Amino acid sequence: MKVYNTGDVRNIALAGNAGSGKTTLAENIAFEGGKIQRRGTIDSKSTLSDYRPVEHEQAGSVYSSVLNSEWDGVKINILDAPGALDFIGSAVSSIAVADTTLLVLNTQNGVEVGSEIHWRLTEKFNKPVVIIANHLDHDKTNFEKTIDQAREKLSNHVAIIQYPVNQGPEFNSIIDLITGKMYKWKNDGTNPEVVDIPAEEADKAKELRMQLIETAAENDEVLMETFFENETLTEDEMREGILKGILSRGMFPVLCTAAKNNMGTRRLMDFVKNALPAPDTMPAALTTDDKEVKLDAKGPKSLFFFKTSVEEHLGEVLYFKVMSGEINESDDMINSSTQNKERISQIFAVNGKNRDNLSKIVAGDIGATVKLKNTSNGDTLSEKGTDLKFKDIEYPNPKYRKAIKALSESDDEKLGEYLHRLHDEDPTYILEYSKELKQLIIHGQGDHHLNTLKWHLDNIFSVQTEFIAPKIPYRETITKAAQSDYRHKKQSGGAGQFGEVHMIIEPHEEGKAKPSSFKIGGKEYTVTVRDEDVIDLIWGGKLVFYNCIVGGVIDKNYMPAIIKGLMEKMENGPLTGSYARDIRVSVYDGKMHDVDSNEISFKIAGSKAFSDAFKQAGAKILEPIYNLEVMVPSESMGDVMSDLQGRRAIIQGMSSAKGFEVINTKVPLAEISKYATALSSISGGRATFEMEFDEYAPVPGDLQNDLIKAHEAEQEDDD
Ligand SMILES: Nc1nc2c(ncn2[C@@H]2O[C@H](COP(=O)(O)OP(=O)(O)OP(=O)(O)O)[C@@H](O)[C@H]2O)c(=O)[nH]1
Ligand SMILES: [Mg+2]
Structure with a gap:
């Protein structure tokens, strides 16, 4: 297949x-x-896409x-x-990679909702947009209303270049304000007859053309002056203004x-050919270290990978945009994430599942390749010695989670493999095996998203699975200081075991001074810190350990064993078995035995003393709280707010943007597992939200009791 120069490439995303x-x-x-001889249709399941x-x-x-x-x-x-x-993940990558x-519509x-959301993505990626007014042949089509809504909801810089002469079932003609002609199709579309604008359309066309010229002139000072002088622009000047405006x-x-x-x-x-930007007229791309790389066919070879699909008989097909240079078949390149060498064995131009071989592909063009060893979405391959790594595409955070399990345990391994494959094809499927919850959790964008994943497992991979309710990753902590001591002693023939530990535990807070004295249950304790050990817990929060032993009553060498004992309990909190966090422990007294003391004894003593102290220290269950930004059309505001109140939400603030209200709120994860579905049904699909983890906060008292009871029942079941 033909090789195109950068200036002869246009990359467009179709969104909406x-x-x-x-x-x-x-x-x-x-x-x-001329890529296909017949147009496929959605109804006959025969389209390329x-x-x-x-x-x-x-x-x-x-x-x-x-x-x-x-x-x-x-x-x-x-x-x-x-x-x-x-x-939406695929819309994100398409808009991010295409130029326009x-x-x-x-x-x-x-x-519609989807139009607005995709529009916002183009704002985020700062990409030019052309609006296509489609479905003009429907009996309920309304071009004017659509334009009014686009101006109100999207931008007041929406500029009509073409308008329909006879929208509705008879639709067959448009007027093009750049060429000043009418285009009239026969029933099968394709090639229109080009005629002069009929007299009855002349005034409207003239007025809209003036509007277009004015908008085009606004995008360039010189053009603006020309416009003021001549009160019009030539067709070329108009094109120039339009290109700049786009x-x-x-x-x-x-x-x-x-x-x-x-x-x-x-x-x-x-x-597309005349007015849309070629890839090298777009702003330079940024590398992960914020270096600008201008798209240039003469630059170093580099490819950015934005999409993967797994195809029958072929395996993984990886799609890329050439970010600079010219890539030839058999080029060796370096993956800047892994530093591995990769050979570009084949280059394809793609039409859905059809592929044409290319010997070479030039900066700005989009292609695909196969048989890469270790390259995936978001990676850059670049010429040896250049080490370019382009910024990866940012995908929206997940909004919906479910746990999944294979009906037959023997399918577990296969399930993991297929889920990874589905994630490669759609990076907004996030997989998490939670050791803590002992669940395989799939995060996605909504119910339909996760059901589509399951559809693949059932129908394509033939792995029978079921969704189960995902557990909440609760945490445990304490709210006040408590003291406890424990002596571990065992003498059953042979070597004995002995370790005694006295400790005070209290809540950890950032910036709090080191412990010196405590008053617990009417008793005063004074401690002197010898050593401090701050442990950043992998599940969040800290354990701070103070060795306050005086006179060597416990050897320093036993401290790691005591910490090990504490960590066992931190991993399996005394209330519900959840991870504990944000606790500090001062070990201030104890006893050793010359012969019988060993690490295991101190580990056990530390663990028991901690468990006991924990229960007296105002123990609390914490739950994950998320920040939600909910975008709501004004008419659904009341319903969305009252629904949020039922979800223990704390409203942080509200603002308005282009017909939408934005609610910022904090909501416990336990209340929003299925929020995507609920919000959609409350708002007729028009409201959306983004969510991000914020912090852990105590659960209300009644919920704490319920959780403890549920945990106890679970323990009994297991026994
Ligand atoms: N009458 C009429 N039907 C259209 C027109 N454009 C598309 N359709 C029909 O609308 C339906 C949806 O069209 P698609 O091309 O699948 O729309 P899409 O935007 O790709 O949809 P998604 O992929 O689901 O986002 C199909 O049945 C098309 O035949 C049009 O201009 N007029
Ligand atoms: Mg489609």
């Missing part, structure tokens, strides 16, 4: 709400560029697909993202399509 017509549009672009069984099952995209086409010598790479928000996003529904997000052009009938595709491809 589920069902807006992205995959149909991608199919049209591939068809018009939606080729996977799960996509046939769901009649919509689940993963992004990479397609390419050609128009007038320019290669158009298409990243067709799924619209369903459960699969085509945000496809279904003009029956206007700006690049700086100062303008969001609107084009028209009826994708099902293949109307508008060719004009769209003209526009």
Whole structure:
């Protein structure tokens, strides 16, 4: 297949709400560029993009697909993202990697939730956007309402470049304000007849053209002056202003399509070729150490990997964008994450599951390769000696968790392997084997997301699994000081065991002075710290140990054994068996025996004394609290707030942004396991949220009692 120069490449992401017509549009672009002889359809499960069984099952995209086409010598790479928000990971990587996003709107529904959320991703990645007004052939289509909503909810820099003359079931014509012509299709779309604007449209076209010229001029001072002088711009000046506006997000052009009938595709491809930025006109990419690397075909060879798919008979296919240089088949490169050498044995241009071999691929272009040894999503391969590592794509945090288990234990290993594979294909599936909870937990974006994962396990991998309720990783701590001592003594023939430990435990707080005196149960204790040992616990929080022994009553060498004894209890808290945290322990007295004392004796004594003290120290169960940022359309605000109150939420603040209210709140994890589903049903799918771990906080007293009882019952069951 042909090799394209950087300037002849356009990379577009197709984003927007589920069902807006992205995959149909991608199919049209591939068809018009001669990549396929017939346009596949969603109904007949024959599109290039939606080729996977799960996509046939769901009649919509689940993963992004990479397609390419050609128009007038320019290669158009298409990243067709799924619209369903459960699969947002693929929309994130598509928007991050492409240079321009085509945000496809279904003009029956206007700006939908998914449109807004994908729009926000383009804001985050600071990428140009072109709006595609699709579904113009529906009886309920409303172009004007869609544009009004786009201006209100997305940006007031939305600029009409094309408008439909006869939207609705008879739709077959648009007016293009750049060329000043009307485009009229026959029933099968494709190639339109180009005619002068009819007299009855002249005034409207003139007015909209003036608006477009003004918006184009606003993006450049020189153009603005020209506009003031001549009160218009030439077609070339207009194009220049539009390109600048697109690049700086100062303008969001609107084009028209009826994708099902293949109307508008060719004009769209003209526009992609003429008005959208080539990869080397985009801002430089950043490396992990914040170095800017300009996309340059003459630069050092480097590839950024953004997507993996596992294909039948082929294994892992890894998709990349060439970030600089020219890559040839058989090039050796270095993975900057692992420093391993990788050989690029084959280079492909991809159309869904179809692949064409390339001998070479140039900076800015998108391709795929296979048989890499140790490279995955987010990695950079670069020329030896350059050690480039591009910033990885940031994916949204998980919002939903379930525990999963194989019905048959013998499938455990296979299950782990398949789950990793599913994570490679969709990095927003996060797997966690929690040693603490003894559960395999899958984190994802929502119920549908996790059910899709299970669908793969059931239908593709044939591993029978079940979801179970995920446990909450509680913690235990204490709220006041307590004292205890314990003598461990054993004399049963042979060598005996002896160790005695006196300790005071109290809550650990950052910045608290070292212990010196305590008053516990009317008794005063004075201690002098000899040594301090601060242990950062891998599950969060600290254990601080003070050796306050006077006169060598316990040898210093036994301290590590005592700490070991404490750690045993810290790992298995006395209340519910959860991890304990944020405790400090002062060992201030005890006894040794010349012959019988040994490490095991002091470990046992330390552990028992600690357990006993813990129970008198106002022990508390802590639960994980998450910060939630909930974006709610104003009309659902009341319902969302009252639902949050039922979830023990503490509201931190509220603000408004473009028709949305933003609620910042802290909520216990136990209350939000299924929040994604609940919020969606309260708000008709319009509200969304982000969540991030904040801190551990004490559970309310009644819940603490319930948890302790539940733990006791569980222990009895186990006995
Ligand atoms: N009448 C009409 N139907 C359309 C148009 N565009 C797409 N469709 C239909 O709308 C449905 C959804 O189209 P897709 O192309 O799968 O939409 P998508 O945006 O890729 O959807 P997701 O992948 O789920 O995000 C299909 O049945 C298409 O045939 C259009 O312009 N007019
Ligand atoms: Mg699709």
